Amino acid sequence: MVVTGPQFTSYDYTLALIYKVFGFSETAHRWFSLIISLFAIWGTFAVISLYFPNKNAPAWGALALIGIPEFYYYSIAAVPDLLALAAMVWGWRWFYRYLESKQFTDALITGILLALAGMTKLMFLVPGFVFLGEIIRRKAWDKKLLFGFSLVGAISLGGSLLWYLWAKYLTSINGIEEFVHAIRFKENWEQIFAVFFKNASSDFMETWVGYPLVIPVVLGIAWILKYHRYDLRLLLSLMAATLYYVFMQHQLEHHGYYILLFVPFIALAIAALIRSNESVKKLKIWGVLIALAPVWSLIRMSHNFNSGKAGMPSVFTETESRTQMQMRSKSEDLWIVGPDQSGCVSFYYLGAKGFPWYNLNDRPSEFSRFRSMGAKGIITDSEKEALDYCRKENLKVERIYEYKNWVWLRFI
Numbered sequence: 001m002v003v004t005g006p007q008f009t010s011y012d013y014t015l016a017l018i019y020k021v022f023g024f025s026e027t028a029h030r031w032f033s034l035i036i037s038l039f040a041i042w043g044t045f046a047v048i049s050l051y052f053p054n055k056n057a058p059a060w061g062a063l064a065l066i067g068i069p070e071f072y073y074y075s076i077a078a079v080p081d082l083l084a085l086a087a088m089v090w091g092w093r094w095f096y097r098y099l100e101s102k103q104f105t106d107a108l109i110t111g112i113l114l115a116l117a118g119m120t121k122l123m124f125l126v127p128g129f130v131f132l133g134e135i136i137r138r139k140a141w142d143k144k145l146l147f148g149f150s151l152v153g154a155i156s157l158g159g160s161l162l163w164y165l166w167a168k169y170l171t172s173i174n175g176i177e178e179f180v181h182a183i184r185f186k187e188n189w190e191q192i193f194a195v196f197f198k199n200a201s202s203d204f205m206e207t208w209v210g211y212p213l214v215i216p217v218v219l220g221i222a223w224i225l226k227y228h229r230y231d232l233r234l235l236l237s238l239m240a241a242t243l244y245y246v247f248m249q250h251q252l253e254h255h256g257y258y259i260l261l262f263v264p265f266i267a268l269a270i271a272a273l274i275r276s277n278e279s280v281k282k283l284k285i286w287g288v289l290i291a292l293a294p295v296w297s298l299i300r301m302s303h304n305f306n307s308g309k310a311g312m313p314s315v316f317t318e319t320e321s322r323t324q325m326q327m328r329s330k331s332e333d334l335w336i337v338g339p340d341q342s343g344c345v346s347f348y349y350l351g352a353k354g355f356p357w358y359n360l361n362d363r364p365s366e367f368s369r370f371r372s373m374g375a376k377g378i379i380t381d382s383e384k385e386a387l388d389y390c391r392k393e394n395l396k397v398e399r400i401y402e403y404k405n406w407v408w409l410r411f412i
Contacts, residue, residue, distance in 0.1 A: 006164055006167045006168065006171070007080045007084075007119070007120050007121055007167075007287040008080075008116070008119035008167075009082040010058060010116060010118045010119075010120065010221065011078075011079075011082075011083045011120065012035075012080070014027055014032070015028070015032055015078070018032060029077075029078040030076040030077075030078075031076075033074075033075060033076050033077055033078060033079070033082050034075060034259060036082045036083055036086050036255075037071075037075035037076070037082055037086075039086040039090070040063075040065070040066050040082065040085045040086040040089060041062050041066070041083055043089030043090045043092075043093060044060070044061065044062045044065060044089050044263075044264045044267050045058050045061070045062035045089070046058075046089070046133065047089050047092050047093050047264060047268070048061040048062060048267060048268055048271045050093065050096050051077070051268065051271070052271045052272065052274075052275040054146050054275060056274050056275075056283065057271040057274040057275040059352055060270060060271065060286070060287065060290055060409060061267040061268060061270050061271030061275045062267060062393075063290060064213060064216075064266070064267050064270045064290050064293060065097075065263055065266075065267055065323070066293070066294050066297070067210055067212065067213055067290060067293020067294045067296065067297055068208070068209065068210060068213065068263050068266060068293070068297070069206065069208075069210045069296065069297040070257065070259045070260065070263075070301050071206050071260060071263050072294065072297035072298070072301055073297070073301040074257045074260060077257070077262075078172075079257045080120050080121065080390070081120070081121055081124075081257045081258075081260045081261075082091060082260070082338075083116070083120055084116070084117045084118075084120035084121040084124040084260075084289065085117075085124065085260050085261070085263070085264075087113045087116040087117035087120070088113075088114070088117040088124040088126075088127060088261075088264075089122070089264055089393060090113050091110050091111075091113030091114035091116075091117060091127065091156075092127045092130070092264075094110040094113060095106070095110045095127070095131055095152065096134075097108055097110075098148055098152075099134070099138070099140065099145070102144050102145060102148065103271070104148065104149075107147075107148030107149075107151045107152055108151065108155070110152050110156075111151055111152040111153075111154070111155030111156050111159075112155060114127070114128075114152065114156035115155050115156045115159035115160060116156070117156075118156050118157070118159065118160030119159055119160050119163040119164075121261075122160055122164065122200065123244055123248075123258075124261060125157070125160065126237075126240050126241075126244070127322075128146040128156070128351050129236035129237050129239065129240040130233050130236065130237055131149075131152075132236055133231065133232035133233030133234070133235070133236045133237070134150065134233055136232050136297070137231070137232055137233065181244050185269060189229035194286075199245075206300055207259075207300060207301075207370055208266075209266060210293050210296045210297060210300070211265070212289045212290070212292040212293040212295075212296050213270065213289065213290065213293050215289065216269075216270050216273050216286055216289055216290065217266055217269045217270060217273075218271040219273050220268075220270050220271070220273035220276075221269045221272075223272050223273060223276045224269065224272050226273060226287060236291050237265070240313075246263070256326070260323075270286075272304075272347070273286060274286060302379060313346075313381060313406075315381075315403075315404055315405075315406065316345075316346075316349040321403070321404065322349055324403055325349070325350055325403055325406065326349075326350060326351040328401050328403070328408055329350040329351050329352040329379060329408075330350075330351040332352055332353075333353075333354075333376040333377075334354035334355065334374045334375050334376060335352045335353070335354040335355070335376060335377055335378065335379045335408075336354060336355050336356075336357050336367060336370050336375050336377070336378045336379070336380075336381060337350065337352055337354055337355070337356060337357060337378075337379045337380070338356055338357025338358060338359075339357050339359055339360050339362075339380070339382055340356060340358065340384075341358055341359060342363050343356035343358055344356070346379075351381060354370070354375055355370040355373070355375055357378075357380070357386075360382065360385050363387070363391040364390075364392040364393050365393060367389050367390060367393050367395060368393045368395065371395065371411055375401070375411070376410060377397065377406075377408060377409050377410035377411050378390075378397065378409040379406065379407075379408055379409075380407060380409070381405050381406045381407075383407045383409070386407075386409060387409075390409075395411060396411070396412040397409040397410060397411055397412060398410055398412055
């Protein structure tokens with residue numbers, strides 16, 4: 001097994017099986033992701049029904065997911081976060097089922113679902129804060145329930161941590177030495193505040209929630225805070241969200257799918273607003289805004305579906321070009337690849353292994369460090385900058401291949 005990142009390989013492995021059965025297709029992963037997204041919407045409906053069981057709130061809350069731009073875009077993208085999201089909301093729903101049934105099998109299913117979510121992306125264990133608040137609120141201390149809670153915690157937390165330790169070992173022996181195994185922070189307070197306000201202003205309005213949903217979400221949150229401000233489920237959730245937001249600023253700056261964790265909570269805020277406004281007139285107003293949300297998502301995200309402006313080098317959008325480049329890159333050799341802020345897109349399309357060169361302002365000493373760790377050379381579309389880095393570090397290279405504006409430089 002070749003593991004190239006810390007997440008559990010359930011999404012990747014299932015997609016590989018689909019390719020094996022039906023043959024490779026550029027659209028196969030889109031259909032697979034769409035099916036998972038539909039399960040996530042269904043699961044969100046089930047979660048909302050726990051808190052707002054009237055007929056309108058769950059339906060409108062779940063429908064709002066489609067209008068959240070980041071969910072709209074990534075709902076057909078090859079990101080394992082979708083699987084983590086679906087597993088999270090169903091684990092959330094099954095936890096309440098266990099609270100009512102006190103059946104061992106319900107606790108086991110809850111733990112397995114949450115383990116799948118956490119092993120895929122650790123932050124998707126955040127409903128645990130909601131669970132803790134619910135346990136305290138209900139004073140659910142009897143021995144049978146406590147045994148089930150312990151089982152859920154052991155499976156979900158234990159499984160996630162054990163997988164991450166194993167994944168760290170597997171990535172190291174497969175040539176991806178430092179891919180997403182640590183939280184990266186900004187270097188100074190100026191950068192921190194710049195990213196914070198960018199994320200909290202333009203991203204919140206445009207892609208995290210979307211303009212049509214901003215007012216419903218804000219009013220929904222205001223209603224929750226007004227009537228449930230002392231609810232431990234809310235307080236612990238807000239604490240978890242704040243910690244996540246602060247620690248993940250770097251990732252949230254470049255990776256929109258990191259916000260998928262929050263979409264069930266956004267849906268819950270909208271459901272709360274619907275629950276608090278039962279009059280037909282008000283429901284029509286909010287219904288129009290929720291119905292307009294997918295229109296905004298289409299407008300805001302449509303350019304990302306244009307292969308000419310896909311946010312990645314155009315050479316990767318051409319099948320022949322990718323084939324030519326992969327012939328030179330797929331090997332047991334380790335390469336420095338970039339610049340690529342994602343740290344993974346170029347690796348994915350090149351089929352290469354090695355070390356990510358994130359930005360042009362990275363320290364040149366990174367090249368020396370990567371070479372000492374086994375890098376054989378550099379694959380880049382920024383040859384001049386790469387050569388400047390090498391000169392500063394007294395590293396000698398030779399060009400062994402060139403394709404369009406990409407070069408393969410080997411250390412001498």
